[in-house]
Amino acid sequence: MKTHYIYCLMAFCLMSLSSVALAQSAADGVSVADAYVRAVPPGQPNSASFMTVKNTGSADHALVGGSSPAAEVVELHTHTMEGGMMRMRQVEKIDLPAGESVSLKPGGLHVMLIGLKQKLMPGEDVSLTLQFEDGSEITVDAPIRKLQMKMKKMKMDHNHMGH
């Protein structure tokens, strides 16, 4: 009886192993389009990157972090209204539901580049690595773009938060 139990356990383990092997990693099922990084004047310590992240796979995934040779720290951020003011805060993850596109754009979700190690000149690229919940990664070359601050709330954000 005990032996039977152990065999069942082994069979179960083998089955879970093979299903893990068959499952698509987040990096296989997720694509990044239109990534860019905001150009900032020299002396600005921080910037942000925006993009469209599409999960074409059949499993839900999530962005959990990132890194870049251009910045000391890369964090996932969002903007929220607090007492009539636009503030940004770090988020643990950005959910990527199966079959859906998530837009990271000014005034909303963004990838924050903190402690810039280089000038962000328009026309150049920043290498940005995005990490997913399963440990897989995607690296994109995001062109540096000058953003026009058209929205009033973005001006406010720019003044208060410095990015």
Ligand SMILES: [Cu+2]
């Ligand atoms: Cu931010």
